[in-house]
Each structure stands twice: as C-alpha cells, then as structure tokens.
Amino acid sequence: TQLLEQSPQFLSIQEGENLTVYCNSSSVFSSLQWYRQEPGEGPVLLVTVVTGGEVKKLKRLTFQFGDARKDSSLHITAAQPGDTGLYLCAGALGSNYKLTFGKGTLLTVNP
Amino acid sequence: NAGVTQTPKFQVLKTGQSMTLQCAQDMNHNSMYWYRQDPGMGLRLIYYSASEGTTDKGEVPNGYNVSRLNKREFSLRLESAAPSQTSVYFCASRGGRGAYGYTFGSGTRLTVV
Numbered sequence: 001t002q003l004l005e006q007s008p009q010f011l012s013i014q015e016g017e018n019l020t021v022y023c024n025s026s027s028v029f030s031s032l033q034w035y036r037q038e039p040g041e042g043p044v045l046l047v048t049v050v051t052g053g054e055v056k057k058l059k060r061l062t063f064q065f066g067d068a069r070k071d072s073s074l075h076i077t078a079a080q081p082g083d084t085g086l087y088l089c090a091g092a093l094g095s096n097y098k099l100t101f102g103k104g105t106l107l108t109v110n111p
Numbered sequence: 112n113a114g115v116t117q118t119p120k121f122q123v124l125k126t127g128q129s130m131t132l133q134c135a136q137d138m139n140h141n142s143m144y145w146y147r148q149d150p151g152m153g154l155r156l157i158y159y160s161a162s163e164g165t166t167d168k169g170e171v172p173n174g175y176n177v178s179r180l181n182k183r184e185f186s187l188r189l190e191s192a193a194p195s196q197t198s199v200y201f202c203a204s205r206g207g208r209g210a211y212g213y214t215f216g217s218g219t220r221l222t223v224v
Contacts, residue, residue, distance in 0.1 A: 020217070026193070031210060031211050033213075035213075040217070040218075041217050041218070042115075042217050043201075045213065076195060092211065098144075098156060098169070100211060101153050
C-alpha cells in the first residue's frame, strides 16, 4: 500500500494552461514537501509546508497543505515548457524527518 | 558548488560482484539518506543516518550495508549484487532542527547483469 498517492500519474498539457496535481494520504504528516526532478538529475526541493491549511506561492506555483495535514496540492498557472518534469510529494512522519515519497506526476508542457 | 556528490554516475556489475557507492556532502548537514528509484515504484528509503555515528534501516534494506564514515560521507555497499538491485540510487542530506528539505545528489545508475 502506497502511503502517499499522487494523481494524476501523467499529465500532458499545452503551454498557457493551468493544472493541479494532488497528493493524498490517510496518515497525518508533520511536514510535506514538493520536489521537481528532471531526467538524469536528483529531485530538487520546491517548497515545504508544515501547518494545516497553509498556502505557499512560488511565482506561478501555489502549494496547499490540507487542514488535517493528510493531503496537499500543487497548482501551476499558465504552464510553460520549462515546467516539464517529474513532480514528487514527500511526507515526514514524526520528528525524525524520514521522508516517504509518492510515485510522482510526470508533467509535459508542450509549446 | 556546495551540495551532495555521488560517485560513480554509472556502473555495470555482474551478478555476485560487490561495490560501494560513495556520497559526500559539504553543507555540514547532520542527516544523510540513501534512496533507490525504480519505474513505477517511486523513491524508496534504503538506509539513513540521523547523525554521525548512527545508521538505521529504511523500507528496503535487504542486500545493502552502509557506513557513516564521518559527518561528510555516507557510503552504500552491495556485497553480492543481484539483478533486482538494478536501479538509480540517490544520496541525500538534511540540515539540523527546523531544516526540513533534502538536498539530493545527481544519482548513480547501476545495472546488474
């Protein structure tokens, strides 16, 4: 059983469209992070959310942590080809900061 | 540039051979982690070291051993490689209290034939 379920698994859109990626669990996380990974590279941290209901914005990216700290979403406005990549959510249980990762959403933004 | 350095980047092993994957970070981070990434499986934790001198098993530790040589270095050893260990291996590190994010290396792509 996957602790963190990400949806959709694949997403192919045109430049300029908006999109939302979801990360859901039945577990409560002390913090949740979003990473982006490009081919041949390691994941790169985008944001960390720690408070239930928290919303963070990073330029065209908006991240939300659910009130119960069990789920999160990533919304991209006016997607660009440079946004193409694998988006991973990862949750930390307790205080040891061991991260459990979702399987990821592979986003392709076509020019 | 500061970060996590992994060596080698690519490796092909024959079944039964052994090898050590090296990882070093220069950010004075306390915690270090080894993950493997497989298609359809995501990133899975193999071993981690919360601080220098300690190591613990993760989700998939069988067939692996680790050594936290000092604060900077955390190595992963395959004693007798198996085809099921074909994967991309990532090392990551994390700073101290309140520092949530991981910094990942660029990975080692290992093929066991």
